Amino acid sequence: MKKQVSMNVLIGVGVGALVVGLLIGGFVRGDRRDDEFAGRNMFGNNRPGPGMMQNTGSGMMAPATPPALTDAQKAELALGAAVHSPKALTFDVNGGNFYFVPNEIHVKKGDTVTINFKNDGGFHDFKIDAFNVATDRIQGGDMKSVTFTADKTGSYEFYCSVGSHRTMGMKGTLVVE
Numbered sequence: 001m002k003k004q005v006s007m008n009v010l011i012g013v014g015v016g017a018l019v020v021g022l023l024i025g026g027f028v029r030g031d032r033r034d035d036e037f038a039g040r041n042m043f044g045n046n047r048p049g050p051g052m053m054q055n056t057g058s059g060m061m062a063p064a065t066p067p068a069l070t071d072a073q074k075a076e077l078a079l080g081a082a083v084h085s086p087k088a089l090t091f092d093v094n095g096g097n098f099y100f101v102p103n104e105i106h107v108k109k110g111d112t113v114t115i116n117f118k119n120d121g122g123f124h125d126f127k128i129d130a131f132n133v134a135t136d137r138i139q140g141g142d143m144k145s146v147t148f149t150a151d152k153t154g155s156y157e158f159y160c161s162v163g164s165h166r167t168m169g170m171k172g173t174l175v176v177e
């Protein structure tokens with residue numbers, strides 16, 4: 001009986017904390033959207049403006065709409081997926097709050113893979129633990145490249161290690177066939 005009561009209290013506290021967290025999250029997100037919009041207008045592109053620079057941390061948390069794959073990205077993906085002997089492949093990967101485009105890449109075992117990671121906005125990195133791949137954490141508008149050998153088959157997650165970006169959707173899959 002006593003155990004039942006304390007469980008109910010625990011559940012009550014948990015739900016309460018969740019509601020408060022969602023409310024605060026909503027407010028923060030609302031504020032930041034304006035900042036990001038202002039930064040964009042100032043330069044007429046996706047590079048962060050002064051407004052964004054002053055708002056580090058949660059300032060970069062406003063979710064953005066992932067861009068569509070470009071024709072160049074589609075061609076890169078097709079090359080990786082096509083039957084081939086080991087070769088050098090390059091993939092242009094865009095990252096932002098909270099996505100990677102593309103979020104699925106196919107290569108063959110033995111391929112030398114270069115990822116050109118372009119940050120569309122926010123503060124991000126690109127990692128694949130299985131291949132010891134990790135870029136620096138970069139600001140919106142910046143780009144970092146990493147090259148590695150896909151020397152084992154399997155499905156491996158790539159992700160952003162900043163904050164909770166990974167659980168918020170900033171991840172994808174590298175399939176080595």
Ligand SMILES: [Cu+2]
Nearest residue numbers: 124160162165
């Ligand atoms: Cu990130």
